[in-house]
Structures are given as structure tokens and as C-alpha cells.
Amino acid sequence: xxxxxxxxxxxxxxxxxxxxxxxxxxxxxxxxxxxxxxxxxxxxxxxxxxxxxxxxxxxxxxxxxxxxxxxxxxxxxxxxxxxxxxxxxxxxxxxxxxxxxxxxxxxxxxxxxxxxxxxxxxxxxxxxxxxxxxxxxxxxxxxxxxxxxxxxxxxxxxxxxxxxxxxxxxxxxxxxxxxxxxxxxxxxxxxxxxxxxxxxxxxxxxxxxxxxxxxxxxxxxxxxxxxxxxxxxxxxxxxxxxxxxxxxxxxxxxxxxxxxxxxxxxxxxxxxxxxxxxxxxxxxxxxxxxxxxxxxxxxxxxxxxxxxxxxxxxxxxxxxxxxxxxxxxxxxxxxxxxxxxxxxxxxxxxxxxxxxxxxxxxxxxxxxxxxxxxxxxxxxxxxxxxxxxxxxxxxxxxxxxxxxxxxxxxxxxxxxxxxxxxxxxxxxxxxxxxxxxxxxxxxxxxxxxxxxxxxxxxxxx
Amino acid sequence: xxxxxxxxxxxxxxxxxxxxxxxxxxxxxxxxxxxxxxxxxxxxxxxxxxxxxxxxxxxxxxxxxxxxxxxxxxxxxxxxxxxxxxxxxxxxxxxxxxxxxxxxxxxxxxxxxxxxxxxxxxxxxxxxxxxxxxxxxxxxxxxxxxxxxxxxxxxxxxxxxxxxxxxxxxxxxxxxxxxxxxxxxxxxxxxxxxxxxxxxxxxxxxxxxxxxxxxxxxxxxxxxxxxxxxxxxxxxxxxxxxxxxxxxxxxxxxxxxxxxxx
Numbered sequence: 001x002x003x004x005x006x007x008x009x010x011x012x013x014x015x016x017x018x019x020x021x022x023x024x025x026x027x028x029x030x031x032x033x034x035x036x037x038x039x040x041x042x043x044x045x046x047x048x049x050x051x052x053x054x055x056x057x058x059x060x061x062x063x064x065x066x067x068x069x070x071x072x073x074x075x076x077x078x079x080x081x082x083x084x085x086x087x088x089x090x091x092x093x094x095x096x097x098x099x100x101x102x103x104x105x106x107x108x109x110x111x112x113x114x115x116x117x118x119x120x121x122x123x124x125x126x127x128x129x130x131x132x133x134x135x136x137x138x139x140x141x142x143x144x145x146x147x148x149x150x151x152x153x154x155x156x157x158x159x160x161x162x163x164x165x166x167x168x169x170x171x172x173x174x175x176x177x178x179x180x181x182x183x184x185x186x187x188x189x190x191x192x193x194x195x196x197x198x199x200x201x202x203x204x205x206x207x208x209x210x211x212x213x214x215x216x217x218x219x220x221x222x223x224x225x226x227x228x229x230x231x232x233x234x235x236x237x238x239x240x241x242x243x244x245x246x247x248x249x250x251x252x253x254x255x256x257x258x259x260x261x262x263x264x265x266x267x268x269x270x271x272x273x274x275x276x277x278x279x280x281x282x283x284x285x286x287x288x289x290x291x292x293x294x295x296x297x298x299x300x301x302x303x304x305x306x307x308x309x310x311x312x313x314x315x316x317x318x319x320x321x322x323x324x325x326x327x328x329x330x331x332x333x334x335x336x337x338x339x340x341x342x343x344x345x346x347x348x349x350x351x352x353x354x355x356x357x358x359x360x361x362x363x364x365x366x367x368x369x370x371x372x373x374x375x376x377x378x379x380x381x382x383x384x385x386x387x388x389x390x391x392x393x394x395x396x397x398x399x400x401x402x403x404x405x406x407x408x409x410x411x412x413x414x415x416x417x418x419x420x421x422x423x424x425x426x427x428x429x430x431x432x433x434x435x436x437x438x439x440x441x442x443x444x445x446x447x448x449x450x451x452x453x454x455x456x457x458x459x460x461x
Numbered sequence: 462x463x464x465x466x467x468x469x470x471x472x473x474x475x476x477x478x479x480x481x482x483x484x485x486x487x488x489x490x491x492x493x494x495x496x497x498x499x500x501x502x503x504x505x506x507x508x509x510x511x512x513x514x515x516x517x518x519x520x521x522x523x524x525x526x527x528x529x530x531x532x533x534x535x536x537x538x539x540x541x542x543x544x545x546x547x548x549x550x551x552x553x554x555x556x557x558x559x560x561x562x563x564x565x566x567x568x569x570x571x572x573x574x575x576x577x578x579x580x581x582x583x584x585x586x587x588x589x590x591x592x593x594x595x596x597x598x599x600x601x602x603x604x605x606x607x608x609x610x611x612x613x614x615x616x617x618x619x620x621x622x623x624x625x626x627x628x629x630x631x632x633x634x635x636x637x638x639x640x641x642x643x644x645x646x647x648x649x650x651x652x653x654x655x656x657x658x659x660x661x662x663x664x665x666x667x668x669x670x671x672x673x674x675x676x677x678x679x680x681x682x683x684x685x686x687x688x689x690x691x692x693x694x695x696x697x698x699x700x701x702x703x704x705x706x707x708x709x710x711x712x713x714x715x716x717x718x719x720x721x722x723x
Contacts, residue, residue: 330564341539341555343540343543
């Protein structure tokens with residue numbers, strides 16, 4: 001009975017909150033106000049039922065039950081039972097009704113499940129796997145994920161030639177791939193090295209503008225500009241890296257954010273250099289041995305180019321992650337003082353993280369300029385940085401698969417939900433809040449590599 | 462024989478506070494030396510000065526790594542000090558909680574290995590060999606310390622005593638000639654303390670690594686140390702063998718306070 005009453009209060013509260021955006025619509029042309037009372041009813045019913053689901057999931061999470069389908073992703077949570085378990089009910093109610101003081105459940109630390117090195121093929125039965133989310137189980141055994149991967153590869157190859165694949169469809173997929181690359185690049189800095197970087201888009205801009213300007217002034221083509229853009233972005237990364245070496249956490253975030261804004265403002269205002277807000281147009285698409293392509297063919301070409309670049313990114317980031325350098329980054333994230341005391345040079349580690357992270361943004365920037373054939377500063381606002389950061393956080397910091405899934409969800413969802421375009425930001429916020437409460441470590445949490453030893457020889461598998 | 466570590470008149474002031482005031486200390490090869498003193502005496506500050514976390518306001522720190530020339534440590538960065546061959550543990554455990562036990566130790570190998578970005582990406586034979594060497598040596602160290610069963614466990618999931626030992630393992634992976642242990646027995650039960658004592662003895666005797674330790678547990682200090690230094694209010698008030706320290710009236714005064722009349 002109390003639950004029903006609470007849900008009623010919640011429903012009323014939500015109806016009140018969303019009233020201005022969902023019910024009132026001002027028609028500025030005819031100067032009338034539309035009242036959409038039906039929307040209010042939907043919200044009321046929705047939040048009434050939603051609050052039950054919310055409470056149910058919180059209670060399950062409190063009990064330490066493992067499989068909770070978070071609306072944002074399909075993954076299952078395997079977090080340790082938080083201390084706020086038993087009073088989960090009261091908590092959700094008080095958090096929602098907003099009249100009382102809010103206490104959020106303490107967010108469990110980002111968990112990294114160590115994967116048993118089971119690459120040989122034989123699955124070890126139950127115990128080791130039983131307490132792990134199915135997504136990790138899937139990722140651990142090649143027998144399970146290999147067919148899936150093959151299917152995915154075939155789908156990716158065939159996709160542009162399917163009848164329903166219009167230029168638009170291919171374009172948004174290319175866009176998603178672009179963000180996969182950006183996400184993986186930022187993942188080096190934020191996910192692995194733990195440096196909160198809010199100005200990543202600056203390096204994206206550096207890449208895009210270096211192609212645009214190099215073409216404009218020197219007529220340099222796409223294939224030459226690609227490595228040059230990456231190199232320039234890496235240089236800028238090091239340039240930014242030096243002054244922020246001593247900063248940690250929030251301060252680092254502020255400075256990187258400032259850096260991105262400076263870059264954007266320079267591009268916007270230095271007319272002689274970057275042609276200001278009007279940007280640079282007429283950038284050529286990538287060529288293929290002088291073959292002339294129509295728009296559709298060129299779109300498909302860039303799509304495949306992006307797939308290749310993404311595969312390259314995944315390959316490199318994966319190798320970096322499991323290397324001496326990658327370990328140093330993770331150690332830096334975990335405890336900088338201890339890391340330095342163990343002989344890791346934090347300056348070098350941070351600078352390489354910044355440089356390598358920026359490299360991918362530079363590459364993506366060059367492709368972006370070639371894809372849209374036009375660059376202007378409006379493409380490189382803080383919102384882009386926030387978007388890329390959201391991809392990394394939502395997908396799972398330090399996890400390659402997670403970042404890829406995150407990029408596809410966050411980039412494709414708004415495209416396919418055009419019907420709800422008015423409420424896109426609302427949905428976005430909702431997903432973020434739900435994720436932070438139910439699955440703070442992201443859809444796929446970073447997995448630490450594990451090793452298996454055979455007798456005395458420490459042979460690695 | 463030249464001392465491994467030769468600290469001369471080390472002084473460290475924080476504003477008006479003299480945390481260390483002209484402390485001199487020597488560690489000879491093969492020795493276990495203890496640094497004791499009441500809380501706030503400046504013991505950890507002493508460690509932080511040696512390892513380059515603080516820059517001392519005065520005095521000199523020299524090291525003589527076995528088979529190499531004597532060298533002044535003042536002004537070196539922490540990671541450079543570690544590369545010289547001094548490794549430390551922390552008073553409040555500072556492991557890398559989200560990394561596995563093995564990875565924690567592998568980080569210790571960082572300063573003894575070379576592979577760069579290109580090597581990591583290309584994974585050429587040399588990098589692979591180096592990587593294998595890192596894993597093998599780290600595993601060997603864990604075997605010695607007795608943590609080989611938990612290599613793939615996350616460091617934060619280890620019991621307290623094991624975490625302390627893992628910190629020692631990680632420090633040993635940097636191939637030190639001198640190990641600086643900051644209260645290794647803190648929070649351990651008597652049985653764990655005994656095991657720790659045996660471990661420190663073994664590190665010293667078998668690996669030939671000298672040990673300088675800060676410790677409050679007098680039982681372990683008295684039984685394990687070749688020599689003991691006592692600090693109080695940043696000053697060295699006594700030094701000598703365990704027996705000498707045990708009977709030194711100045712030390713007793715510092716720890717227990719002065720005897721009143723009668």
C-alpha cells in the first residue's frame with residue numbers, strides 16, 4: 001500500500017517536472033499555445049510503473065543478485081552488494097520524491113574481473129564462471145565469440161551493398177565508426193592512464209584542420225595528410241601534456257577543457273589562418289588511384305576505410321594495453337605515488353598517453369574532414385568532447401569492447417530515434433543516471449589480463 | 462667496506478617545523494637496520510627524503526651500489542632513486558588495487574626493462590623475450606614470497622597480510638640492493654609477524670639485499686636488526702645494537718617519559 005502511494009507521488013512529481021517541456025507547446029507562427037494533455041498521462045502512467053521496476057531492480061541489486069538488465073545496456077551487473085542494500089526501497093523513493101534529502105547508494109568501485117586464461121578451448125566448468133556476467137563469459141571463450149565475430153565481419157562487409165543501405169545509412173555508420181576510433185583514443189588517456197581529459201575534441205580539430213589547411217595551401221592529398229594529421233595531433237598532445245603534468249583529477253579536467261576552448265576560439269577568430277566561422281570548404285574525398293567515384297561509391301569507400309582504420313586502432317590499442325607501457329598507465333591510474341616509487345617515470349608515461357591518445361583523434365579528424373568535405377569550428381565544441389567521454393564512461397573505462405558498444409549506442413541511437421529527437425537529451429540523461437546507479441563501471445568493465453603457469457616454467461599463454 | 466647508504470646530517474624543515482634535524486645513518490651491506498622512534502619522530506619523513514618524494518633542506522645522501530661508484534642522491538626524482546637500486550614499501554599499503562597480483566609485481570620490473578611504444582605495437586622478438594622475462598621473474602619473486610597461488614587475483618582482494626607481502630614482492634622486482642620497509646608488520650597478527658620476520662631474514666641472507674626498516678613492533682625490531690637507530694622529534698637520540706638500545710636510558714625516556722621523584 002505504501003509502495004503504491006509512493007509511486008503515485010513519484011508519478012505526480014514527474015508529471016509536474018515534465019509539464020513545461022512535454023505538455024505546453026508554443027506555436028510561434030500562429031501565436032497559440034497547444035496543450036498536449038495526453039503526454040502528461042503517458043508520463044504519469046510511465047513513471048508510476050517505472051518506479052516499481054526501479055525499486056525492484058534496486059532491491060535485487062541490494063541483495064547482490066547478479067543479473068540486472070540495465071535499460072541502457074543489455075549487460076548484467078555483478079557488483080558487490082552495496083552497503084545501502086536493505087533500505088533500497090526507501091532510498092529510491094526518497095531520491096525520486098526529491099522532497100526529502102537525497103542519499104545515493106555508494107557507487108562501488110570500478111570492478112575488473114580477472115579472466116581465467118582459458119584460451120586453450122576447454123571450458124572450465126561452473127565455479128570460475130558462475131559469478132561473472134555473461135558478457136565476460138562470452139568474451140573469455142573463443143568458441144563462443146568467434147562465430148559471433150565472423151557474423152559481425154560478414155555483416156559489416158555486406159552492409160553497404162544491401163538494398164536498404166542508402167547513402168544516409170552508410171554515412172551514419174561511418175560516423176559511428178569515427179566515434180569508435182575517437183572513443184578508443186580517449187580510452188588510452190582516460191580509461192587506461194586515468195587522466196580526466198575534457199578537451200579531446202581539440203585534437204580532433206587539429207587533425208581535421210591540418211588536412212583542410214594542408215590541402216588548401218599545398219594541395220596535399222588525403223593519404224599524405226592522414227599520417228601528417230596524426231603526427232600534428234600527437235605533437236599538440238605533448239604540447240598540452242607538458243603544462244598539465246602536475247595536475248590531477250578535477251584540475252586536469254579544467255585545464256584540458258580550457259585548452260579545447262582556446263583551440264576552438266583560435267580557429268573561430270583567426271581569420272587569416274583558419275577562415276573563421278565560415279570554415280574551409282571543398283576538401284576532396286580520399287582518392288583511390290585516381291579513380292573517379294560518385295557520391296554513393298565514395299561514401300562506401302570511406303566506410304570501408306573507417307573499418308580498416310578502426311581495426312588498426314583496436315589492434316594497436318589492444319597491444320598497447322597489454323604491454324609494459326600499458327601496465328605503467330594502469331599503475332599510474334591506480335596510484336601515482338606508488339607507481340613512481342616503483343621506478344615508473346610518470347612524466348614519460350603521461351606524455352606518451354597524451355600523445356598516443358591524440359594520434360587517434362588526429363586520424364579521425366582527417367577522415368572527418370575528408371568525409372564531410374567541409375570543416376568549421378562549430379564541429380568541435382565542448383559537446384563533442386563530452387560525447388566522446390560519455391562513450392568511454394558508458395562503454396566501460398579501459399575496455400575496448402565496451403567503448404565500441406558505447407560508441408554504437410550513443411551515436412546510432414539518436415539517429416534511429418529521430419522520432420523522439422525533441423527528448424534526445426532527456427533520454428541521454430536518463431541513461432546516464434541509470435547507468436551510474438546500476439552499473440557504474442560501464443557496460444563492459446576492463447578486464448585484467450591473467451596468466452597461467454605450467455609447473456616451474458613461467459610460460460605465458 | 463663502504464656503506465650502501467650513507468646519510469649525512471639530513472635536515473628537513475616544513476616551514477618552521479624541523480621534521481628532521483641533522484640525522485646521520487649508515488647501512489652496511491648485508492645488514493638489517495631498524496629505525497625506531499615514537500609517533501611523529503620523523504621516520505617516514507626520513508624515508509621520503511631518501512626516496513626523493515621530499516627534497517631535503519640540508520645534508521647529503523650517498524649510495525654505493527655493489528660494484529659501482531658512490532653517488533649522491535640529493536635532487537634525484539623518485540623513479541630515478543628506484544632505478545639506482547633503492548626500493549620502498551609504504552606505511553599505509555599502496556598497491557595497485559585494480560591490477561592483479563602478478564601485474565603489481567610486473568610494474569616493479571618497469572625500470573629494468575626497455576620496450577617502448579613501437580615495440581609494444583609491433584611485438585618484435587626482443588619485446589616478446591623481454592615480456593616473457595618480466596613475467597618469469599615476477600612469478601619467481603611471488604613464489605619466493607609465497608603468493609604464487611594468487612597471481613591472477615586482484616590485489617585489492619588479498620587479505621591484509623598478503624597485501625603487505627605483495628608490496629615487498631613488488632619492491633623486490635625492481636632489483637634493489639637496499640629495501641626500505643615502512644612499518645611492514647603494522648596490523649599483522651603475531652603469526653603473520655613471525656612469517657614476516659623470517660621473510661626479511663631470507664631476503665637479507667639469500668638475496669643479499671640490505672634492509673632498512675621502520676617498525677613499532679619491538680619484538681621484531683629487537684630480534685631481527687643488526688643495528689638500531691632511534692629518532693625523537695627529528696633528532697637521532699641513540700644508535701647501536703639491540704641490546705644497547707634496550708638499556709639506553711635516553712631511549713626509555715623518549716618512549717616512556719621521565720621518571721618522577723621516588
